[in-house]
Amino acid sequence: xxxxxxxxxxxxxxxxxxxxxxxxxxxxxxxxxxxxxxxxxxxxxxxxxxxxxxxxxxxxxxxxxxxxxxxxxxxxxxxxxxxxxxxxxxxxxxxxxxxxx
Amino acid sequence: xxxxxxxxxxxxxxxxxxxxxxxxxxxxxxxxxxxxxxxxxxxxxxxxxxxxxxxxxxxxxxxxxxxxxxxxxxxxxxxxxxxxxxxxxxxxxxxxxxxxxxxxxxxxxxxxxxxxxxxxxxxxxxxxxxxxxxxxxxxxxxxxxxxxxxxxxxxxxxxxx
Numbered sequence: 001x002x003x004x005x006x007x008x009x010x011x012x013x014x015x016x017x018x019x020x021x022x023x024x025x026x027x028x029x030x031x032x033x034x035x036x037x038x039x040x041x042x043x044x045x046x047x048x049x050x051x052x053x054x055x056x057x058x059x060x061x062x063x064x065x066x067x068x069x070x071x072x073x074x075x076x077x078x079x080x081x082x083x084x085x086x087x088x089x090x091x092x093x094x095x096x097x098x099x100x101x
Numbered sequence: 102x103x104x105x106x107x108x109x110x111x112x113x114x115x116x117x118x119x120x121x122x123x124x125x126x127x128x129x130x131x132x133x134x135x136x137x138x139x140x141x142x143x144x145x146x147x148x149x150x151x152x153x154x155x156x157x158x159x160x161x162x163x164x165x166x167x168x169x170x171x172x173x174x175x176x177x178x179x180x181x182x183x184x185x186x187x188x189x190x191x192x193x194x195x196x197x198x199x200x201x202x203x204x205x206x207x208x209x210x211x212x213x214x215x216x217x218x219x220x221x222x223x224x225x226x227x228x229x230x231x232x233x234x235x236x237x238x239x240x241x242x243x244x245x246x247x248x249x250x251x252x253x254x255x256x257x258x259x260x261x262x
Binding site (some may be wrong): 002003004005006007008009010011013014015016017018019020021022024025026027028030033034035037038041044045048049051052053054055057059060061063064065067068069070071073074075076078079080081082083085091092093094095 | 148182183196198230247
């Protein structure tokens with residue numbers, strides 16, 4: 001059985017759902033950010049697989065944009081986590097409820 | 102390529118599971134680095150040479166260091182990473198998403214080109230990004246502005262008042 005487009009797409013779906021579970025179930029904000037990074041990487045795998053099996057370079061261009069946005073998101077997200085930790089001494093998302101109405 | 106794909110797929114899925122399920126948060130971060138490396142290898146099996154290098158540079162080099170830095174600064178390693186109240190719902194959502202995606206992927210008749218692209222991708226990628234007619238020059242500039250805004254925002258957020 002040769003490795004084809006389906007294999008890469010299913011691998012990407014598996015990684016995405018692992019990240020989705022982590023982002024929804026975990027309480028530590030840093031672990032949630034790590035899960036979001038896994039999800040973004042999973043999407044990138046699908047993008048590059050579509051480029052490989054369709055020869056449209058737009059897939060790789062999109063993957064680069066996703067990488068840049070992921071870097072920006074990680075920088076701002078971790079800055080928010082650190083500043084919350086400074087004022088509240090916790091990164092547990094069930095205890096951070098300033099925005100809850 | 103076949104063997105490499107299966108090995109890298111197993112490594113990436115196993116290390117992603119370790120990130121989510123390990124209670125020790127620092128070990129989870131180290132497994133995240135392993136996951137990023139395996140994904141760089143998967144890009145290499147897909148003939149995306151530039152992206153494999155960019156993955157190692159950006160994710161393994163920058164984002165992983167940033168995350169480990171944040172773990173060190175927020176000293177909650179002794180508490181670990183417990184699961185929240187919605188663990189079961191989260192598992193159901195993830196499983197439903199996975200089943201739906203697998204059904205869609207296996208049920209679709211993909212029109213694929215099986216022969217691999219042989220040329221290095223860097224120059225064609227640059228062409229696609231910067232060409233005048235159908236390039237991505239405007240998104241590229243917007244993304245540059247976004248990065249600048251993110252850097253300034255991060256500095257403003259963590260600055261001592």
